[in-house]
Amino acid sequence: MPELMVLREIAPSATIVPGARIGPFCTIGPHVTIGAGTLCHRRVCIAGHTTIGADNDIAEGCVLGALPQDLKYHGEASLLLVGDRNRLGRNVTIHVGTEAGGWLTRVGNDNVLNDEAHVAHDCYVDDHTFLGRGVLLAGHVRVNVRIGPFCTIGPHVTIGAVMEDQSAAHHFTTIGRYARVRARTPVRRDVPPYTDFYSDNSATSAPGVRGIHKDGILRARLPKDEEVELRFALRELFADETALQTKIEQLRNLGVEGEAAALCTFCQRSLQGPYGRHREVFRGQTPPEAVPPTVGRVSS
Amino acid sequence: MPVISPLAIVEVGATLADDVRVAPFAYVGAQVLLGPGCVIESNATVIGRTELGAGTHVFPLAVVGAPADPAAGAGRCTVGRNNVIREHVTIYAAPGPVVTEIGDDNLIMVGCRIGPGARVGRQGIFANGTDIGAGACVEDFVRTSGITAVAPGARVGAYSFVAGFSRVEGTVPPYAMLQGDPCRVRGVNSELLKRCGFSDEDIRALKLAHRRIYAGAGDGADMDAAADALADRRANEHVKRFAQAVLDAARRDARA
Numbered sequence: 001m002p003e004l005m006v007l008r009e010i011a012p013s014a015t016i017v018p019g020a021r022i023g024p025f026c027t028i029g030p031h032v033t034i035g036a037g038t039l040c041h042r043r044v045c046i047a048g049h050t051t052i053g054a055d056n057d058i059a060e061g062c063v064l065g066a067l068p069q070d071l072k073y074h075g076e077a078s079l080l081l082v083g084d085r086n087r088l089g090r091n092v093t094i095h096v097g098t099e100a101g102g103w104l105t106r107v108g109n110d111n112v113l114n115d116e117a118h119v120a121h122d123c124y125v126d127d128h129t130f131l132g133r134g135v136l137l138a139g140h141v142r143v144n145v146r147i148g149p150f151c152t153i154g155p156h157v158t159i160g161a162v163m164e165d166q167s168a169a170h171h172f173t174t175i176g177r178y179a180r181v182r183a184r185t186p187v188r189r190d191v192p193p194y195t196d197f198y199s200d201n202s203a204t205s206a207p208g209v210r211g212i213h214k215d216g217i218l219r220a221r222l223p224k225d226e227e228v229e230l231r232f233a234l235r236e237l238f239a240d241e242t243a244l245q246t247k248i249e250q251l252r253n254l255g256v257e258g259e260a261a262a263l264c265t266f267c268q269r270s271l272q273g274p275y276g277r278h279r280e281v282f283r284g285q286t287p288p289e290a291v292p293p294t295v296g297r298v299s300s
Numbered sequence: 301m302p303v304i305s306p307l308a309i310v311e312v313g314a315t316l317a318d319d320v321r322v323a324p325f326a327y328v329g330a331q332v333l334l335g336p337g338c339v340i341e342s343n344a345t346v347i348g349r350t351e352l353g354a355g356t357h358v359f360p361l362a363v364v365g366a367p368a369d370p371a372a373g374a375g376r377c378t379v380g381r382n383n384v385i386r387e388h389v390t391i392y393a394a395p396g397p398v399v400t401e402i403g404d405d406n407l408i409m410v411g412c413r414i415g416p417g418a419r420v421g422r423q424g425i426f427a428n429g430t431d432i433g434a435g436a437c438v439e440d441f442v443r444t445s446g447i448t449a450v451a452p453g454a455r456v457g458a459y460s461f462v463a464g465f466s467r468v469e470g471t472v473p474p475y476a477m478l479q480g481d482p483c484r485v486r487g488v489n490s491e492l493l494k495r496c497g498f499s500d501e502d503i504r505a506l507k508l509a510h511r512r513i514y515a516g517a518g519d520g521a522d523m524d525a526a527a528d529a530l531a532d533r534r535a536n537e538h539v540k541r542f543a544q545a546v547l548d549a550a551r552r553d554a555r556a
Contacts, residue, residue, distance in 0.1 A: 007307065008324075009307055009325075025325045025343060027324050027342040027343070027360075043325070043343050043361065045341070045343060045360040045361070061361050063360045063387040063388075066359060066387060069386060069407065069410070071407075091388050091411075093387050093410050116388075116411060118410055118411070118428055134411075134447075136428050136446045136447070138427075138446070166447065168446045168447060168464055184465070186465055202465070202481065
C-alpha cells in the first residue's frame with residue numbers, strides 16, 4: 001500500500017517492525033511494539049507498554065493499552081500483549097494490567113473481537129475465541145485458558161470460546177474452552193467448557209448451563225472415543241446441576257479421561273471457588289503466574 | 301503555557317489553563333473552557349459551550365459537549381473537577397437554558413453515554429456502556445454496573461448501586477441495591493455505605509427499614525410502612541430520606 005497519508009503520531013522510541021502499516025490519525029505511544037503485517041486503520045490509539053504481534057487487523061477507533069479502570073491502579077508499568085492474526089473491530093478497547101492482577105492483560109492468537117468489545121485489565125483471552133459486538137470482559141476475566149487441561153494459569157494452545165453480542169463477564173470468571181455464551185447474557189460464574197450458557201428468561205431465572213455447545217465439540221475435533229466420553233460426561237453433569245458434586249465423583253470413579261476428566265476438574269474448581277468462580281480465590285493476591293515487567297514506571 | 305500537540309486543533313477563543321495537555325488529533329472548540337491540569341487525549345473532541353473542571357482527563361475518542369440537536373446550535377455542559385472520562389464516552393450538551401451538569405470525581409467508563417440535560421452528582425462510578433438518558437438525575441456516590449440504562453427523566457438516589465443489564469425508570473430510592481428490567485429495590489447497599497463511613501447503627505436501621513417497606517420481596521413498596529418510618533420522630537435521618545424517596549416515587553408514579 002503506498003503511504004499516501006502521513007498525518008499520524010508515532011513516538012520516536014516506539015518499535016514498528018517493517019511491514020506494519022499505521023493509518024492516518026493513529027497515535028502510537030513510546031513503549032509500543034507493533035509486529036510485521038499488522039494493519040492499524042484510522043484513528044487507532046495505542047498507548048502503554050503494549051506489544052502487538054504480527055498480521056493483526058485493527059479497525060477504526062480502537063484504543064489499546066490505555067490505563068485500567070481500576071481504582072487500585074497506582075501508575076505501575078503494566079503490560080498488554082496481543083498475539084498474531086487477531087481481528088479487532090471498530091472501537092475495541094483493551095486495557096493494560098495492574099499489579100494486583102499480575103501485571104498483564106493478554107490476547108492470544110487468531111481471535112475475533114467484534115465492534116466495541118472491551119477487554120479490561122488483567123484479562124486473558126486465549127486463542128481462536130470470538131467476542132461479539134459490545135462484549136464486556138470486566139477485570140481479571142479469563143477466556144478459555146489452559147495449562148494442562150483447564151487450569152486457569154498461564155498460556156497454552158487453546159481454541160475457541162464464543163461470547164455473543166453484548167454478553168458480559170464478571171470479574172474473576174473463567175469461560176471454558178469451546179463454550180458458548182449467548183447474546184446479552186451476564187456471566188457471573190464460571191462457564192464450563194463445551195456448554196451452552198444463557199438464561200431462558202432473564203426476569204425469572206439466572207443464566208446457567210442450558211445445554212451442550214454441539215458446534216464447539218465439532219470444532220474441537222476430538223478423537224471419536226474422547227468425544228463420546230465428553231458428551232456422556234456433559235449429559236451426566238448438567239442434567240441436574242444441584243447434584244454436580246456427586247456426579248463429578250461418579251464420573252471420576254468411572255475413570256473418565258481426556259476432555260471429560262478436564263471438564264470434571266473445571267467444574268470441581270468452580271464449585272470450590274466463592275460464587276462459582278474458581279479465580280475468585282486470587283482476589284486480593286497476585287496470581288502465581290505473575291511476573292513483574294522489566295520496565296520502569298510509566299511517566300505521566 | 302498549555303502543551304498542545306501541533307497535530308491537535310484548538311479553535312481560537314477556547315480558554316485553556318496553563319498546564320492543560322492536548323494530544324494529537326484532539327479537537328477543542330471555540331467556546332470551551334479547560335481548567336488546570338486537564339488532559340485531552342488523542343482523537344478526543346470537546347465542543348459546545350463546555351467547561352471542564354481542574355484535573356479532568358478525557359480519553360481517546362470521547363466526545364464532550366456533543367450537540368443533542370445540531371440545528372439548535374451549541375449547547376451547555378459543565379463538568380466538575382477530577383473526572384475521568386474514558387474512551388468512546390459521549391456527553392451531550394443541552395440546548396437552551398438547560399445545562400448538562402456533572403459533579404466532581406466521577407469515573408465514567410468506556411462507552412458510557414450521558415444525555416442532554418442530565419445531572420450527575422459527585423464520586424459516581426459508571427461502568428462500561430451505562431446510558432444516562434436526557435434530563436435524568438443521578439445523585440452522589442452512585443455506582444452502576446455494565447450496560448445499565450437510566451431512562452430519560454429518571455432519578456437515581458445517592459449511594460445506590462444498579463446491577464448490570466438493569467433499567468432504571470422513575471425515581472429509585474437512595475442507599476439501595478437495584479436490579480432488574482425495570483429495576484426493583486433488592487436490598488441495602490451496605491458495602492458502599494461501610495466504605496463511605498456510615499456507622500453500623502445507620503446501616504442496621506436502613507436494613508430494618510428496607511425489610512419493613514419492601515417486605516423482603518422487593519416487588520412493591522408498602523406505603524404505610526414508609527409513611528410510618530417518616531412519621532417516627534426518633535427515626536434515623538437516613539431512614540427518613542429513604543422513606544421519603546419511596547413516597548415521592550409512589551406519588552410521581554401515580555401522577556404519571
